[in-house]
Amino acid sequence: MMLLNHLRPGGRHGIARDETRDPIGYTLAVLNRLARSELLDRVGLRRQAEQTVFAVTRGGFRTATTAGRVFARAGARGRAGRRATATSPGGVFDLTPTDDEQMLVDVVTELATEVVRPAAADADAACAAPAEVLRAADEVGLALLGVPESLGGISEERSVVAGALVAEALARGDLGLAVAVLAPGAVATAISTWGTDEQQQTYLPAFTGGDALPAALALTEPRPLFDALDPTTTARHEGDELVLDGVKSMVPRASEAELFVVGARLDDRNVLVLVESGADGLGVEADPAMGVRAASLCTLTLERVRVPAANVLGEHDGTTYAECVRLSRLAWCALSVGVGQAVLDYVTPYVKQRQAFGEPIAHRQSVAFMVADIAIELQAMRLLTWKAAARAAAGRDVSRDVALARKLCADKGMKIGLDGVQLLGGHGFVKEHPVERWYRDLRAISIMEGGVLI
Amino acid sequence: MAISLDDPKKLRPLRDQAHQVAMNMLRPISRTYDRAEHEYPHELDLLASMIDGLSESGASSGAGARGVKRDDTGAAADEGRVRNGTNLASVLSIAEMCWGDVGLLLSLPRQGLGNSAIASVADAEQQERFGRLWASMAITEPDTGSDSANIRTTAVLDGEEYVLNGEKIFVTSGERSEAVVVWATLDREQGRAAIKSFVVPKGTPGMTVERLESKLGIRASDTATIRFEDCRVPAANLLGSPEVDSVDAAKGFAGAMATFDNTRPLVASMAVGCAQAALDLTRDLLAQAGVEVDYDRPALAQSAAAAKFLQMEADWEAARLLMLQAAWMADNARANAMEASMAKAKAGRMASDVTLSCVELCGSVGYSEGELLEKWARDSKILDIFEGTQQIQQLIVARRVLGLSSAELR
Numbered sequence: 001m002m003l004l005n006h007l008r009p010g011g012r013h014g015i016a017r018d019e020t021r022d023p024i025g026y027t028l029a030v031l032n033r034l035a036r037s038e039l040l041d042r043v044g045l046r047r048q049a050e051q052t053v054f055a056v057t058r059g060g061f062r063t064a065t066t067a068g069r070v071f072a073r074a075g076a077r078g079r080a081g082r083r084a085t086a087t088s089p090g091g092v093f094d095l096t097p098t099d100d101e102q103m104l105v106d107v108v109t110e111l112a113t114e115v116v117r118p119a120a121a122d123a124d125a126a127c128a129a130p131a132e133v134l135r136a137a138d139e140v141g142l143a144l145l146g147v148p149e150s151l152g153g154i155s156e157e158r159s160v161v162a163g164a165l166v167a168e169a170l171a172r173g174d175l176g177l178a179v180a181v182l183a184p185g186a187v188a189t190a191i192s193t194w195g196t197d198e199q200q201q202t203y204l205p206a207f208t209g210g211d212a213l214p215a216a217l218a219l220t221e222p223r224p225l226f227d228a229l230d231p232t233t234t235a236r237h238e239g240d241e242l243v244l245d246g247v248k249s250m251v252p253r254a255s256e257a258e259l260f261v262v263g264a265r266l267d268d269r270n271v272l273v274l275v276e277s278g279a280d281g282l283g284v285e286a287d288p289a290m291g292v293r294a295a296s297l298c299t300l301t302l303e304r305v306r307v308p309a310a311n312v313l314g315e316h317d318g319t320t321y322a323e324c325v326r327l328s329r330l331a332w333c334a335l336s337v338g339v340g341q342a343v344l345d346y347v348t349p350y351v352k353q354r355q356a357f358g359e360p361i362a363h364r365q366s367v368a369f370m371v372a373d374i375a376i377e378l379q380a381m382r383l384l385t386w387k388a389a390a391r392a393a394a395g396r397d398v399s400r401d402v403a404l405a406r407k408l409c410a411d412k413g414m415k416i417g418l419d420g421v422q423l424l425g426g427h428g429f430v431k432e433h434p435v436e437r438w439y440r441d442l443r444a445i446s447i448m449e450g451g452v453l454i
Numbered sequence: 455m456a457i458s459l460d461d462p463k464k465l466r467p468l469r470d471q472a473h474q475v476a477m478n479m480l481r482p483i484s485r486t487y488d489r490a491e492h493e494y495p496h497e498l499d500l501l502a503s504m505i506d507g508l509s510e511s512g513a514s515s516g517a518g519a520r521g522v523k524r525d526d527t528g529a530a531a532d533e534g535r536v537r538n539g540t541n542l543a544s545v546l547s548i549a550e551m552c553w554g555d556v557g558l559l560l561s562l563p564r565q566g567l568g569n570s571a572i573a574s575v576a577d578a579e580q581q582e583r584f585g586r587l588w589a590s591m592a593i594t595e596p597d598t599g600s601d602s603a604n605i606r607t608t609a610v611l612d613g614e615e616y617v618l619n620g621e622k623i624f625v626t627s628g629e630r631s632e633a634v635v636v637w638a639t640l641d642r643e644q645g646r647a648a649i650k651s652f653v654v655p656k657g658t659p660g661m662t663v664e665r666l667e668s669k670l671g672i673r674a675s676d677t678a679t680i681r682f683e684d685c686r687v688p689a690a691n692l693l694g695s696p697e698v699d700s701v702d703a704a705k706g707f708a709g710a711m712a713t714f715d716n717t718r719p720l721v722a723s724m725a726v727g728c729a730q731a732a733l734d735l736t737r738d739l740l741a742q743a744g745v746e747v748d749y750d751r752p753a754l755a756q757s758a759a760a761a762k763f764l765q766m767e768a769d770w771e772a773a774r775l776l777m778l779q780a781a782w783m784a785d786n787a788r789a790n791a792m793e794a795s796m797a798k799a800k801a802g803r804m805a806s807d808v809t810l811s812c813v814e815l816c817g818s819v820g821y822s823e824g825e826l827l828e829k830w831a832r833d834s835k836i837l838d839i840f841e842g843t844q845q846i847q848q849l850i851v852a853r854r855v856l857g858l859s860s861a862e863l864r
Contacts, residue, residue, distance in 0.1 A: 089456065091463025093782055094536045096455040161457050227755045322750060348856060368852035368863050369845075375855045376796045380772035383779060387459035387771075403749035407768035446752075 065284045065300075066214075068258035068277035075201025077310055082200065084148040084158045084192065086395035095386070097165060104145075105165045111136055112173025112338075116181075120174035123294035124437055127286070129180035129253070135211075137181040142166065143212035146189025146454065151200055152208030153192065157393065160327070163189070163454025164334040164389040168382070171338025172345075175441040176294025178335055179451055183252040183295065186331075186453035187215035190261050190272065190324060194314030199274065203259060215259040218248035218300050219325065219450025228263070228325045228449040233302065235266040235273055237309065242266070242273060244281075244305040252451045254284045254298035261313060262302065263321060263450065270321035272313040281305040291440030295451070324453065326402040327392060331452035333385040333405045336413040336445045340378040343420035343438050347371060351423055370419050377412035384408050389454065410446030417442035455536055459775060462538035465546055472547040475501065476554025484555040487674035488829050492666050494630060495561055495674055502563035541716070541781035545723035549774075552727030553734075556833045557674030559724065566627050567591035567841075568635040570720070571651060571713045575693040584653050590631035592622035592680055600846045602637065603646045607682060609638035614689050616652060618660070618682040624840070628678025629663045632656050636682065640698055648698045653691045660685030671832030715791045718841060719780040722797040725805035725837040726774045732812040732830045733770060737763065739816050759815055766808045773801035792854040799847035802838030809834040 010017030097105065115136045123129055137143075145163055147153020155162065170178035188207040191199055206213035219228055233246025244264055254260070260275045260282075275282065283301040314320025351362040351371060361367045388401035417439040421428035428435045461469060479501055487495045551559040559565070568589025576584060598604050607620025618638055628634065633655045641648040654661055660683050667677040689696070740746070745759045753761035776797040783790035809831040813820035820827040838844050853863050 087456070089458045089460070091460070092458060092536055093460070093462045093538050093542060093778060094455055094458050095779060095782065096457065096536065098456050101457075225752070225755050227751055229750055325750065344855075352856060352858075362856050362858060363862055363864075365845075365849070365852075365863070368856060368858070369848045371855055372799075372848040372852035375851055376776070376800050377772070379779075379793075379796060380776055380800060383459060383775035384768070384771055386457050387775060390456075390458045391460065399749045403764065404768040404771045407753060407764050408772050411765065411768070 063255070063284060065254070065277040065279075065282045066256055066258060069206070070278070071202050071206065071259075071276060073198065073202050074205075075196070075198035077196065077198045079197035081192070081195040081197050082148055082150045084146075084155055087157045087161075087390075087393045089390065089394050095383075097161070101162050101165055104162055105169050107140055108142070108166050108169040109172070111140060112170050112178075116170065116173030116177045120177060120294065120434065120437070121431065123174070123177055123180075125293075127288050127293045128296050129177050129294050133177055134181060138211050142170075142181055143185035143188050143207050145185060147192045147204060147208065151192060151204050153188075153204075158395070160330070160389045160393040160454050161386070163331065164385055167331050167334035167452065167454060168338040168341070168385075171335040172342045173338075174294065175335055175339050175438070175444070176292045178338065179252050179292055179295035182331070182452045183217070183257075184212040184215045186217040186328070186451065187259055187261050188212070189453050190217060190313060191274075194272070194320050194324075196310075198310065199313065203274070206259070213258055214253055214256045215261075216251045216254050216257040216300075217261045217324075217328065217450040217453055218251045218254070219263040219328065220248060220250040220448060222247060222249040222299065226449075229270060229322065231263050231265055231270060233262065233264040235264040235271065235312075237266075238306070240309050241306045242309050242311065244273060244275065244302045244307065246302050248300040248302075248450075249287060249297075250289065250292075250448055250451060251284075251298050251300045252292075252295040254300050255286065255296060260300065261324075262300070263324075266312070266316065269316055269318040271316055271318070272321055272324055273307060274311040274313055275302070275305060275307055279305045279307060290443055291437065292444050292448075322399075325449060326398055328448075328450050328453045329406045330385065330388050330392065330398070330402050331454040332445050332448050333381070333402075333409040334389070334454065335452065336409040336442060337378065337382045337385055339438050339441055340374070340381060340413055340416045343416050343435065344371070344374050344378060346433075346435060347374070347420055347423045354424075367423065370423060374416050374419060377408075378416060381405070381409045381412055406446070413442045413445050459778065461546060461778075462542055465538060465543050468543055469546040469550055472550035473553065475504075476551050480551065480554030480558045484558065484674075484826060485823070485829070487555075487558065489673075491668060491673040492676060494676075495558060498558065498562055502565070505562070506564065537785045538782070539785040541719065541784040542778065545719050545726075545777050545781045548720055549723040549727035549730070549777075552724040553731045554727075555674065556724050556728050556837070557672035560626055560672060560675035561630070563630070564588045566631055567717060568631065568633065568653075570717045571635045571693065572653065574713045574716050575651065576653075579690070580653070580693065584633060587632045587653075587655070588627070588630070589633045589635055589653065590625050590627045590678075592625045592628065592634050592636045594624045595621060596623055600843055603649065605637055605639055605649065606642070607636065607638040608642070609640055609650065609652060609692075611640070611689065612686070615686045616689060616692065618652065618654070618685040618687065620682050621664075622680045622682070624667070625678045625680050626675055626840075628680050629666060629676050634661070634680060635693070640696075644698055650696065651693045652687055653693065654682075654685060654687050658685055658687060670835060671829070672836055714841060715794045716784060718794040718798040718847075719777050719784070719790075721837060721841045722773060722777040722780070722794075722801035725798075725801035725834065726770065726777055728830050728834050728837065729766075729770050729773070729801075729805040729808040732809045732827055733763075733767060735825070735827060736812040736815055736820075739819065762811060762815065766804075766811060769800075769804045770808060773797065773804040776800050792851055795842070795847040795850040795854075798842060799844055799851065802844050802847070805834040805837050 010019050119130050119133050144153040145159055149156055191203050235242045235244045258277045262273050262275050264273055281303040282305050285299045287297050287299045289297050351367050352360050354361050384405040388398050388405045391401055392398045420435040421439045424435055483497055566589050568591045572584050593602050609616045609618050633653055636652050636654050639648045662681050664679040664681050747760045747763050753764045780790050780793040780797040813827050813831045
């Protein structure tokens with residue numbers, strides 16, 4: 001009986017639970033188990049050793065999170081933190097970035113072109129961001145973009161627009177690396193935007209003093225039809241502590257992160273909770289996905305993890321959590337625009353060079369119109385993202401704006417990824433060209449919650 | 455200068471006023487003139503005078519068909535300042551009017567495409583003579599639709615007059631207008647460069663309105679066939695330069711096509727307005743049926759109807775922002791041919807999807823003449839066709855993106 005249960009097909013390997021095996025199926029299943037056994041390797045039967053993805057995945061066992069540093073408590077517990085001021089738009093329709101924003105975009109574009117793109121293919125294969133890419137991002141101070149000047153950061157006003165422009169420019173280089181680079185900034189931005197004086201004084205110095213603290217915003221959970229506003233991760237009061245239980249997925253660079261912001265349900269309301277990586281009961285397991293691989297995506301497990309009750313970030317009534325979900329989705333929108341632009345940049349010269357039937361395939365309307373549609377929908381994605389970002393920076397309710405941007409970026413972004421591969425035909429399917437990576441990456445946009453924040 | 459995509463503050467009163475006009479003057483007669491095709495909506499005379507009054511007083515910020523004029527000199531004068539001018543005013547107000555009724559908007563006296571052409575291309579003397587006329591636009595011929603470079607109507611200079619010969623179809627407000635802007639060729643051998651537009655006032659001997667079409671939608675708007683037989687107009691009625699100068703394309707066909715760079719965002723705004731009408735009503739009908747869209751929850755975690763609505767609203771917003779972008783560029787004297795085509799392409803296909811899907815979502819309530827949803831689903835189709843079909847817009851965008859000539863990408 002045990003054996004039969006073990007060999008039941010459903011629930012694993014992408015097989016639905018109501019699938020049944022006939023006798024030959026059982027034989028095949030057993031043969032397959034044998035095929036995977038290390039015995040084959042020892043007797044030299046397997047031609048090529050399978051390449052394992054990054055360290056913590058090997059064998060699939062779970063490890064504790066990194067021990068991390070000790071954060072010395074500082075600041076006043078009850079006092080509100082400092083905030084970047086909301087922008088005050090003049091009511092003029094305008095698509096021109098400010099001079100400061102443009103300068104930032106120019107710098108990040110260079111970073112994306114010179115450092116990020118050349119490292120993208122290897123980082124995708126290795127499921128890890130190379131140190132030099134992370135270092136280069138630190139030099140630009142990307143993690144501090146959402147931190148106000150008064151707290152050691154670089155912005156005076158709420159920098160949502162700059163954040164969107166930077167995310168787009170970085171993702172034009174590579175999405176996985178962009179997420180890896182921006183992950184610490186998500187936590188720094190969250191603490192700056194919603195933290196108390198104590199939280200800001202305790203944690204922000206770790207971001208502003210040179211290298212950015214590895215940190216991650218964990219909101220996604222591993223289940224079908226996941227709704228970010230209905231997390232199953234729970235927090236409950238126990239004395240003056242909170243006890244957290246749950247599982248978070250798609251957490252970027254979680255194996256090295258020293259600080260997490262975790263979404264959880266507390267007293268029937270959604271809250272954000274600061275969790276240091278040294279906490280008992282915190283586990284991390286590599287969970288490489290279809291795309292965004294350079295971000296070293298992991299599953300974060302919380303089993304009776306205890307944190308001080310004062311670690312709730314922002315309001316307890318669900319409003320901070322909802323705002324965080326929206327601004328994170330907006331960051332993903334901006335990232336999708338960057339990837340879409342990368343696709344357009346790549347297919348444009350390709351279809352003009354590739355010859356078929358004696359002329360460039362770009363001379364065929366069926367090809368040219370696909371490129372035109374990429375350009376049209378991409379610009380629309382960008383405008384919806386910018387609109388939501390500008391309204392968020394001005395302190396407006398962006399629930400609808402973000403929902404529409406996310407819907408368009410998810411749908412049209414995926415279409416762009418699909419057409420990018422199609423335009424290259426068989427060449428698009430092989431890793432010699434980056435379009436297959438963008439195809440995998442763009443599937444993430446409608447799925448990801450957390451990870452990045454602007 | 456800072457990125458902001460909200461409707462311009464100074465144009466919001468105009469937008470809201472247009473919405474009120476649409477609600478209180480167009481909607482009440484919308485179904486009436488859909489049924490009574492070819493009957494003149496005399497209620498519009500009052501409205502047209504009102505719009506003229508607003509233009510005179512400057513209160514309209516130049517909204518309407520004549521708001522498409524490019525003012526390159528003004529842009530240079532206030533260098534560095536971002537302008538929200540007549541092009542934005544036009545798309546915002548026309549979208550609201552088309553939320554009321556596309557067919558009636560197209561029938562508004564003195565708001566025709568011909569007026570846009572005159573506003574775009576005419577010199578000061580011509581503005582003076584024709585600026586107050588209701589002008590329709592005659593381009594399409596029985597054998598020439600999208601390839602307007604291939605028109606056969608001829609214009610031959612004879613002394614101080616041009617003699618026009620040919621047949622034009624699909625002339626919006628061709629019967630009701632006071633003048634027709636006719637596109638004709640000075641010399642078919644010389645292609646685009648020889649194509650010019652001429653203002654022909656009604657009553658000019660040799661011009662006859664032959665018949666009116668019966669149509670799928672925008673039935674309130676009359677669509678005429680006009681024949682020109684040795685129709686003589688003064689040489690001074692030629693819009694733009696009379697030179698057949700293929701070197702300087704701006705003076706030739708491309709100059710006439712420049713009208714479209716300015717009017718394509720207007721057609722996009724018609725699609726945006728029509729689709730918004732369908733979305734607004736459908737949202738209400740769905741709410742009555744117990745379906746409300748939750749913007750914070752994933753579309754797929756909601757009902758199929760709510761998910762579809764979210765997708766439609768996202769596409770609608772996409773078209774609207776592309777429309778605003780194209781108009782904003784025109785206001786700031788930036789070349790916007792590609793962005794104008796992007797706006798029209800997106801808005802055209804969006805309006806078809808939105809209006810047809812709203813009928814489907816609302817079931818027999820949507821399909822019945824008891825509501826206006828079925829009408830909007832008929833009206834919207836033309837918006838993906840006239841002033842350049844979906845495919846023509848894609849062609850224009852593709853050529854620009856790929857850097858290909860019309861000879862390479864045909």
